[in-house]
Amino acid sequence: MNLNLTLIGQAIAFAFFVWFCMKFVWPPVTQALQERQKKIADGLDAASRASRDLELAEEQVNETLRESKEQAAEILEQAHKRSNQMIDEAREQARQEGERMITSAKSEIEQEVNRAKDELRVQVSRLAILGAERILESSIDEKQHGKLVDKLAKEL
Amino acid sequence: MAGNNPTPTEYIQHHLQNLTFGYHPENGWSIAHSAQEASDMGFWALHLDTLGWSIGLGLVFLWLFRKVGKAATTGIPGGVQNFVELMVEFVDNSVKDTFHGNSKLVAPLALTIFCWVFLMNLMDLVPVDFLPMLAQKVGVMFGADPAHVYFKVVPTTDVNATLGMALSVFALLIFYTIREKGFSGFIGELTLHPFNSPNKLVQALFVPVNFLLETVTLIAKPISLALRLFGNLYAGELIFILIAMIGLWQLPLHFTWAVFHILVITLQAFIFMMLTIVYLAMAVEKH
Numbered sequence: 028m029n030l031n032l033t034l035i036g037q038a039i040a041f042a043f044f045v046w047f048c049m050k051f052v053w054p055p056v057t058q059a060l061q062e063r064q065k066k067i068a069d070g071l072d073a074a075s076r077a078s079r080d081l082e083l084a085e086e087q088v089n090e091t092l093r094e095s096k097e098q099a100a101e102i103l104e105q106a107h108k109r110s111n112q113m114i115d116e117a118r119e120q121a122r123q124e125g126e127r128m129i130t131s132a133k134s135e136i137e138q139e140v141n142r143a144k145d146e147l148r149v150q151v152s153r154l155a156i157l158g159a160e161r162i163l164e165s166s167i168d169e170k171q172h173g174k175l176v177d178k179l180a181k182e183l
Numbered sequence: 184m185a186g187n188n189p190t191p192t193e194y195i196q197h198h199l200q201n202l203t204f205g206y207h208p209e210n211g212w213s214i215a216h217s218a219q220e221a222s223d224m225g226f227w228a229l230h231l232d233t234l235g236w237s238i239g240l241g242l243v244f245l246w247l248f249r250k251v252g253k254a255a256t257t258g259i260p261g262g263v264q265n266f267v268e269l270m271v272e273f274v275d276n277s278v279k280d281t282f283h284g285n286s287k288l289v290a291p292l293a294l295t296i297f298c299w300v301f302l303m304n305l306m307d308l309v310p311v312d313f314l315p316m317l318a319q320k321v322g323v324m325f326g327a328d329p330a331h332v333y334f335k336v337v338p339t340t341d342v343n344a345t346l347g348m349a350l351s352v353f354a355l356l357i358f359y360t361i362r363e364k365g366f367s368g369f370i371g372e373l374t375l376h377p378f379n380s381p382n383k384l385v386q387a388l389f390v391p392v393n394f395l396l397e398t399v400t401l402i403a404k405p406i407s408l409a410l411r412l413f414g415n416l417y418a419g420e421l422i423f424i425l426i427a428m429i430g431l432w433q434l435p436l437h438f439t440w441a442v443f444h445i446l447v448i449t450l451q452a453f454i455f456m457m458l459t460i461v462y463l464a465m466a467v468e469k470h
Contacts, residue, residue: 029222030343031205033230037237037338037347044241044299049291052248056271059255066257 155179189330191428198311198424200333201230201341202318216331230341232318237338240302241295248298270298274456281460284363284467289460292355296348297456303338304416304448308441311336311423339416339451342409349409352459356404359466373397404462408455415451419444 159179189197196218203221204214205228214231215221221228251267260268274294282289315334322332338344360369376397378389419440426436 029225029228030346031203031224031226031228031230033201033228033233033341033343034347034350036229036234037344038351040234040238040241041295041299041348041351044245045288045292045295047245048248048295049288052245052252053271053291053294055252055255056248056267057275059252059257060268060272062257063260 152180194428195421195424197330197333198315199335199421201335202232202333203228204231205229215333216328230335230343232333232335233338233341233344236306236336237299237303237344240306240338241299244295244298244302248294270294277457278460281457282464282467284359284464286359286463286467288355289463293456293460296459297452300339300348300412300455301449301452303344304452306337307340307416307419307423307444307448309336310437311420311427337416337420339412340420342413342417345413346405346409348455349405352408352462353405356462356466359463363467364469373401408458408462412451412455415447419447 200218200221202214203224204212205221205224206212207215207220207224210220215224215228247263248267251264255264271294274297275290278290278293314336315332318334319329319332323329335341357369360372364372374390374394374397375386376393378393380386380389422440423437423444426433426440429436
């Protein structure tokens with residue numbers, strides 16, 4: 028167990044090993060470790076970002092869905108309103124048409140009645156005159172019937 | 184076991200002797216044939232087994248981690264990459280928790296220490312006779328006396344190995360202190376603590392006392408770093424050797440001690456790394 032040159036040899040070997048380790052072993056391993064750390068951190072980042080994006084997208088989808096529902100309801104309501112309106116309009120139109128037709132019919136009837144009345148008046152007068160002529164032909168009693176014929180003619 | 188029925192003492196001593204190559208005063212540059220020859224070589228000797236195993240294991244560590252580093256993907260990591268990333272993150276977290284200075288060196292340094300020391304300690308779990316006997320067979324092939332082929336497998340049971348690392352850490356410690364606080368700051372740290380006084384004269388009296396105390400503190404750092412690892416592993420190795428001598432009953436005992444030792448070798452590697460980080464952190468931190 029003597030102290031000898033081995034000590035120096037061991038020290039030199041030690042120095043060489045440490046130098047080699049520092050130059051060629053330590054850097055690549057730690058670099059790989061750091062790069063992997065960075066990769067993992069990036070991956071986690073991306074994952075959280077993606078989940079946030081997903082949340083946003085879901086929100087947007089819900090928003091759009093709600094809007095479109097509202098829109099559909101609005102359109103439906105408008106359609107209802109419009110149809111009611113159309114029905115009302117049609118009804119009104121029909122009523123007016125009817126009234127108009129009734130009115131025209133009435134006036135026509137009136138005209139017809141008037142015309143008939145006139146005709147009747149003429150014919151009755153003619154009949155009356157005829158009747159009167161007959162009566163007058165058979166037994167004309169001017170005194171007796173003159174008054175009657177006058178009255179008749181006046182009334183007709 | 185070496186030779187013809189060695190005594191327990193011989194057996195243990197044989198196991199605790201490194202394969203030494205060095206300059207012997209009589210034989211010149213040669214491999215030591217005995218503990219006496221090895222100690223005669225003095226400082227100019229190399230423990231071939233310690234260096235061989237530690238460098239080999241260090242290369243295994245670097246090769247494995249480099250291979251993974253080159254093929255590292257940022258996607259889903261495979262089995263080995265998972266393991267390597269686990270180690271790197273573990274060390275990186277330990278360093279970040281403790282060392283607040285700015286340095287590209289400390290984290291790889293800590294990783295190297297942890298893995299390398301762990302691998303060297305791991306050799307302790309290989310049965311104590313297995314690799315030395317293999318070495319003896321090889322030695323005999325080269326014409327050596329089997330009793331004189333020494334082979335100590337665990338580099339961290341050699342105080343040279345642990346002290347070599349601890350002194351490197353110590354050099355870094357001083358380098359960082361001077362880089363962060365300047366040379367005057369380094370001297371100030373040695374002389375102006377723990378006792379100081381607003382009075383210049385009293386302060387001048389305190390300086391030698393402070394210097395003595397702080398120098399001991401400073402020197403204690405690498406020594407304790409080296410001896411803690413060495414002591415733990417040496418003791419563990421010695422107990423493995425002792426267990427190996429008791430015949431058949433060694434099997435359950437060996438297993439128990441090995442299981443316990445898994446904890447020890449991991450813990451010692453971790454302590455060496457953690458103390459290195461703490462020492463360097465203290466060096467760069469302002470008081």
